[in-house]
Amino acid sequence: MRVALFIPCYVDAFFPEVGIATLELLERLGIEVAYPLDQTCCGQPMANSGCEKDAAATEALFVRNFTGFDYVVGPSGSCVHHVRDHLTAIDQTPEVIAVRARTYELVEFLHDIVKVRDFPWAEFPHSVGLHIGCSTLRALKTAKMSEIAGAAFSKPLQLLSTVRGIRFVTPDRPDECCGFGGTFSVFEEPVSAKMGHDKVTDHHNAGAEYIVSPDMSCLMHQKGCAERLGLPVKFIHIAQILNGDRG
């Protein structure tokens, strides 16, 4: 199995520890991982702003970087959602179609493809609130959505539940959007910040020491909100916990 590591631009620039944890975790599981050095971004910021044309060259670069692998795995659901569902600014050649189909978000890759159910090295003796980003939840369908009736399931929760010492808390509105939304966070700043403040307050009131998520962009926004409010909540990516980070 040839796996390419996709580290989104904002993780590369702001959260290298998340990239490192993702790489180390995959290696720990015996997977051979390559990191194409010319990667930048998937094109989502431009496309989500309506500027698909401005995303075309970035999307083409993405496909060039990740062609020829069995899987492309990244620790960010919204970027994977873009690749899978919206990478349409360029011609849909067989290479493009193949890369799009083979791109996975880390949790679904671990859960569905590698089928890992146990992380014996992982221990996290803290109470955590789980935040699943909206793209990961409602586009990649990684867990049961509150709007749709049916049996409960959650791939991130299933992976985390094997971690020793971890305790889960449930906020009032577990899958309400936190208000990041990419460029929404700056162009609709009043609502975005209010949503973020409400989200971290909800987790804090539920007793969360940490908010854990497969989506670092949501956490970047939430962390900024919690710090401004002075709430003692900490933030950690799911890859870090599964890789053995004890907080």
Add this chain to the structure above:
Amino acid sequence: MKPIDHAEASSKFIEAKDHLDFHDRRLWDLRKKRDRETESLPEWEELRALASAIKEHTLTHLADYLEQFEANAIRNGAIVHWARDAAEHNQTVCEILGSHGARTLVKAKSMLTDECDMRPFLETRGIEVIETDLGERIQQLDDEPPSHIVVPAVHKLRTDVAAVFSRTLGTDPGNSDVHYLAESQRQTTRPHFLEAEAGMTGANFAIAETGSIVVCTNEGNADLSVHLPKLYIASVGIEKLLPRIEHLGVFVRMLSRNALGSPITQITSHFRAPRPGTEMHIVLVDNGRSERLGMADFWYSLKCIRCGACMNTCPVYRRSGGLSYGATYSGPIGVIIDPTFNLRKYSALPFASTLNGSCTNVCPVKINIHEQIYKWRQVIAERQQLPFVKKEAMQIAGKVLSSPKLYRAAVEAAGAGAEYLPRFMLYNRLNPWGRQREVPEAPAATFRQWYVKNRGKR
């Protein structure tokens, strides 16, 4: 024309903390009640699929069903009018009223008449229009449009209503008891019902097979509006058609459950034929619907049954209020319909969304709302309606992110830090991000730098 500035309007809404908190809580409560109702029906998802299929079928055979509806309505004794746009609708209503010498009109809630701006049109022609739905009446008395398509005054606290009623109906300004306020509206509306020369309703559904209009209400005001005066006018958007009466059951089971979390509305009225000695007029209104039906990416929005569930669940709507959209239709369904009326004026609305997709999940007729929001953004950018700063930022981002060299120069620049990075990463000045949030700190090295150092070049 200046585009509606949703961000600016939302900022004012958020400043009024009591109102904001109530608004968010009240609508979230409707969403939770809706969840309970839908979960109690094991066939809910089946109903959604069926409702979607019925609407899709009807819309793709709309001309046939409209003609069938017209023929059956005429057979029932109704008089059917066709209105190409809002102006024709208003003129038609005015002429019908004029031919009966009617100067007073009691009406039930109708988003269509708001869409057509009918009330001011009639009022300037000397016709008194009385809204009889409680929420809509509050909004009329306060000279505001409805802020929600099902609960028009949901952005008001009861103390606000007390102030409006004391000013306009002469109630006790210090008494904001909801029963007192509702009873005051009831008592002051009653004489209008008895004296009105004409009554009007919208339509939740129009059945082609029977030529009848179906109206779902909780207050009984539609029935009083129809049954007391000698003239009844129904304004009906052409997308309200259902082929057969048997299809109605699917929608009646869903509408109130999804809208308010109640199993059914108090009253479901079928208006089919005029009573002896009275007239029933039906105005079938296009007003852009045919054009929308021809839009490959957006015609699905015509399936909407106006339940308002997408608004109740929308975290942006709940925190900005319906009036912040500056349009008849607000919230998720609004932002995909409004640009069809005026692309420039409503060009910012599709950006008043995080694309979280909750709206799509609650939609009873499976409109792909958040995907249409995404599509509208592309249309707005293509037609040069993006604000300059955003357009510019995206062009620069597109150039930098498509070049490994430029990208690395940007993120690895020595001492770039928070001064430079968020501006580049977040595509705007530092200010909006940092106003109510801390800016992320740039680490000593990027992931790529760490990788090259620790894993070596491939």
